[in-house]
Amino acid sequence: MSIEAIRWALNAAPIPRDRRDASSLAVVLLGLANHADPDGRNAFPSLATLARYTRLSERSIRYALRTLQELDLIQGSDPDIVAAYVKRADRRPNGYDLAVHRTEATVDNAADAVDNAHREGHSVPPVDQHEGQTRPARGANNDATGGKACPRTVLNRPGNRPARERAPQARSPLSPPCGQCDARLDDPVSARVLWLNAERTQSAKCPRCHPSIVDAAGGRQ
Known part of the structure; x- marks a missing residue:
């Protein structure tokens, strides 16, 4: 297992995000990275192992491996290395080398995102209209209240509390002996x-x- 290969598969592998099978490609690539060396080479898990990792069928895994090869994210490794570990040729899986040198460009800040949106012709709303970034002022800081403090409803005031229990009725006095x-x-x-x-x-x-x-x-x- 290689932490470097797993980190590349999770964060930097340039899998196209607009593909419908992007999640399947990512999880299969992560399964290969779990068996690669620190340089991303000589990963040869079996189809059954990848099926256990990904919860996909073997047919889907074969399709994902073929697509990853077409995207130049993996390529076949030296078969002699695989043969050194798996002696029987009928049980010998294919080996793959991961293209860990290929990374996708990531946007690290909001300014780059705004520049990219303008270049693509998309309009970006003002910063005060972005959900989750700003909140309307309340109380004395709100222009709608005219500087007045916002009203509060205090449920524990005596006037707001309903009558709890009536006073116990006085018992009739006993007649003297x-x-x-x-x-x-x-x-x-x-x-x-x-x-x-x-x-x-x-x-x-x-x-x-x-x-x-x-x-x-x-x-x-």
Whole structure:
């Protein structure tokens, strides 16, 4: 594997960008560069290996190799070198040398791009109309607001917050104990009982504090 050959295939190989098969040519060339020496020579991966790299069919790889040769980006290498590594002639792949000395011209800055566009007759929009380069001024820097600060919507202001929960309703005060039972002032009505024995093991609800108690005769106390 050669880092130099891979870098050339990725960044500088002059593959025409207007071709429909440009991506296939680039990925096949990258697969060859992965097997070349630092000078870009003696790359002889098998078609099965290139198919595994590129996810292309062997027929597409053969077409890409033939096209790369027509573009003078690769050429056949010394077959004796391939034979030294692969003894069986029926399993011997073709070897290729990469034309790493050929590079494409790249545009490194926006000024060169503008000059090229003018030479080709294309109009270039002003710099303030390029998407992603400038943003409209906001707030006091914007002429549309007349120097005023942009309004803000503060969601946490008291006037903008809806009423959360209503205040809990005050409970109705308990009626005071009748005085005949053992209940205290803060005891609920259910706890107001009369003890039937001294050991306080038996109790009955106080009839005065529980007016809804029905006596045995069916009337209310």
